[in-house]
Amino acid sequence: MREGNRGLWGKPAQTTISDDTRHVLDHVRVSEPIQRYGIAALTLVFGAIGLLSTLTPDGSAGSPVRQVAVIALSATTVPVAYLVTRVPLGSVWWSKEASIKGINTAFVVYADLGFAAALATYQDPTIALFMTALFAVISGYVAHYVKRPALIFHVVVTTVVIACFGFLVWLDGTPITTVVLMVTVSAVASLGLLAFLWMYTIGSQHTLQTQLTSASTDSLTGLLNRRGFRYRASALIRRTGGPFVLVVIDIDHYKRINDLYGHTVGDVVLQRVADLLRQCAGDGAVIGRLGGDEFAVATIATHTEAIDLLETIRRRSEGLLSGQPVTMSMGVVAHTASDRPPGWSSSAIVDDAMIAADRALFRAKAAGRDTYSVIEAPPHDRTPFDQPASEVPLTG
Structure with missing residues (x-):
C-alpha cells in the first residue's frame, strides 16, 4: 500500500500511487489482510464449486470432456488466489490503480470469463441459470476495485450470460413467465448488488476526501494547516528534482495589532497575509498557516528566485492594514538540486x-524584524536532525 510494500514474491513492490492516494492511505488504516484473504478464499470457493459440479449429472458428470474442462478451470483458482493475497488493495480501492498495472482489471476478466466457461459445461441449463446468481460475488469486487471500463465489461458479460442461459432454458420447454422470473432474479442479485456497492463506495470516498481536506486546512485563511503543509511540501519534493526553498514567516508584533484593533481586525490581517502569499508565491507553491501568526511557503525555486520572492512579499505587505504598517520577519532555507540527502525520505x-x-527566522527577529535571513541546506552526509545547517550571513 505504501513505499516498502512486499511484492508478489516477497520483494518490495514498486508502487506508483499518486500523492492524493498516498495522502489518504497515510491517514486511513484499511484492514488489507482481511480483504485480500477474503477475496482469495472466495476465489477458491469458486474452484470448489466447479469441482462439485463434476459429481452431479446436472453439471458435467458423465462427460469426460466437460469434467476435464471444469477441473482445469478450477485448478487455476489456486495460483490466482495466491496472487490476490500479494496485491495491496488500499490504493486500489481509492485510485483503482494497482501496484502491478492492470492486475485488478485482469482479475475481473478472468473471473467473468472463467465462470462463464464453467457454467457452459453444465448439462442442465436451468441449473446453470440458477448458478449465474454467483456473478454477484464478482460484482462485489468490481464495485470497489476497478475503473468504469472494467465495470461496464462485467455488466455486459453478466447480462449476456444470464440472457443466454435464459434463452436455453426457454428452448428446453420451461414456460416463458418462469424464465423471465429466473432471469430477473439472477440479474437483480448480480447487477443490483453491483449498483448498490458502487454507489456506496463512491459516497464513502467523497465523504473521506471532504473530511481529510477539512482536517488539513486552516479554517480562517483557507491555507493548509501544519499537518497539511508538511504533507504537501513532502509531495512537492518527492515529485520534483530541482532546487527548492522553504520559508517560515512571522508577522511582526502581531499581538500589538490584536490589542490595538481587536481580534476581528487581527483575523482580517491573517486572511490578507494568506492572500498575499498566494499572489506572490504562485500556483505551484505549497502555502500553510503553521499556527497563530506563523506561515510557511515551500516552492521550487533557485536561491536568486527565493530572494526575489522575499523582496516581493516585503514590498507588498505595506498595505495589509490601513493606517498601520504591517511588517514580517522571514527565515529561509535554500536547497540546490544536489542537496537532497540520499536515503532520506521527503518528509524527513x-x-x-x-x-x-x-x-533563520529567529536570526531575522534578532536582527530587528522586518527582514529575512537565509541559510543554506544542511550537508547531506549525515542522518536527519543530527547537526545544524550551516548559516550564511545573508539578510534583507
Whole structure:
C-alpha cells in the first residue's frame, strides 16, 4: 500500500500511487489482510464449486470432456488466489490503480470469463441459470476495485450470460413467465448488488476526501494547516528534482495589532497575509498557516528566485492594514538540486528544512524584524536532525 510494500514474491513492490492516494492511505488504516484473504478464499470457493459440479449429472458428470474442462478451470483458482493475497488493495480501492498495472482489471476478466466457461459445461441449463446468481460475488469486487471500463465489461458479460442461459432454458420447454422470473432474479442479485456497492463506495470516498481536506486546512485563511503543509511540501519534493526553498514567516508584533484593533481586525490581517502569499508565491507553491501568526511557503525555486520572492512579499505587505504598517520577519532555507540527502525520505527533508528555517527566522527577529535571513541546506552526509545547517550571513 505504501513505499516498502512486499511484492508478489516477497520483494518490495514498486508502487506508483499518486500523492492524493498516498495522502489518504497515510491517514486511513484499511484492514488489507482481511480483504485480500477474503477475496482469495472466495476465489477458491469458486474452484470448489466447479469441482462439485463434476459429481452431479446436472453439471458435467458423465462427460469426460466437460469434467476435464471444469477441473482445469478450477485448478487455476489456486495460483490466482495466491496472487490476490500479494496485491495491496488500499490504493486500489481509492485510485483503482494497482501496484502491478492492470492486475485488478485482469482479475475481473478472468473471473467473468472463467465462470462463464464453467457454467457452459453444465448439462442442465436451468441449473446453470440458477448458478449465474454467483456473478454477484464478482460484482462485489468490481464495485470497489476497478475503473468504469472494467465495470461496464462485467455488466455486459453478466447480462449476456444470464440472457443466454435464459434463452436455453426457454428452448428446453420451461414456460416463458418462469424464465423471465429466473432471469430477473439472477440479474437483480448480480447487477443490483453491483449498483448498490458502487454507489456506496463512491459516497464513502467523497465523504473521506471532504473530511481529510477539512482536517488539513486552516479554517480562517483557507491555507493548509501544519499537518497539511508538511504533507504537501513532502509531495512537492518527492515529485520534483530541482532546487527548492522553504520559508517560515512571522508577522511582526502581531499581538500589538490584536490589542490595538481587536481580534476581528487581527483575523482580517491573517486572511490578507494568506492572500498575499498566494499572489506572490504562485500556483505551484505549497502555502500553510503553521499556527497563530506563523506561515510557511515551500516552492521550487533557485536561491536568486527565493530572494526575489522575499523582496516581493516585503514590498507588498505595506498595505495589509490601513493606517498601520504591517511588517514580517522571514527565515529561509535554500536547497540546490544536489542537496537532497540520499536515503532520506521527503518528509524527513521537510522536517529538517523547517527546523533550519525556524532558526533563520529567529536570526531575522534578532536582527530587528522586518527582514529575512537565509541559510543554506544542511550537508547531506549525515542522518536527519543530527547537526545544524550551516548559516550564511545573508539578510534583507
